[in-house]
Amino acid sequence: MQIDEQELKNKLTEEEYKVLREKGTEAPFTGEYVNEKTSGMYKCKVCGNPLFSSDKKFDSGTGWPSYDDAIEGAVKFVTDESHGMIRTEVRCSKCDSHLGHVFDDGPKETTGKRYCINSVCLNLEPDGK
Ligand SMILES: [Zn+2]
Numbered sequence: 001m002q003i004d005e006q007e008l009k010n011k012l013t014e015e016e017y018k019v020l021r022e023k024g025t026e027a028p029f030t031g032e033y034v035n036e037k038t039s040g041m042y043k044c045k046v047c048g049n050p051l052f053s054s055d056k057k058f059d060s061g062t063g064w065p066s067y068d069d070a071i072e073g074a075v076k077f078v079t080d081e082s083h084g085m086i087r088t089e090v091r092c093s094k095c096d097s098h099l100g101h102v103f104d105d106g107p108k109e110t111t112g113k114r115y116c117i118n119s120v121c122l123n124l125e126p127d128g129k
Pocket residue numbers: 044045046047048049092093094095096097
């Protein structure tokens with residue numbers, strides 16, 4: 001999908017735009033969803049694409065909302081070699097917005113993955129709405 005960057009800039013806060021479109025990172029323990037326990041669907045703030053189910057959320061202690069799995073096909077992966085590290089960037093598959101990174105140190109009893117996602121990239125839609 002085609003994104004009008006100027007329109008998006010007007011719609012989002014400065015921090016949201018910085019993280020979503022310029023691969024920024026919110027400060028740990030500041031995001032509104034770090035300790036969120038409400039069940040529902042976390043959607044992309046830019047395009048509304050359903051990304052993560054609250055069932056997959058776990059407390060990683062890192063200060064960012066963490067999930068052990070994404071909705072199938074909702075995200076795409078890009079190798080990120082910035083900051084002297086090789087990481088896997090997670091983007092929304094629909095609008096290409098940056099969401100966070102995925103690591104291999106997640107819960108062993110499930111997928112072993114840890115999706116480390118910025119709260120500002122998400123909108124939680126609680127169940128039953
Ligand atoms: Zn999106």
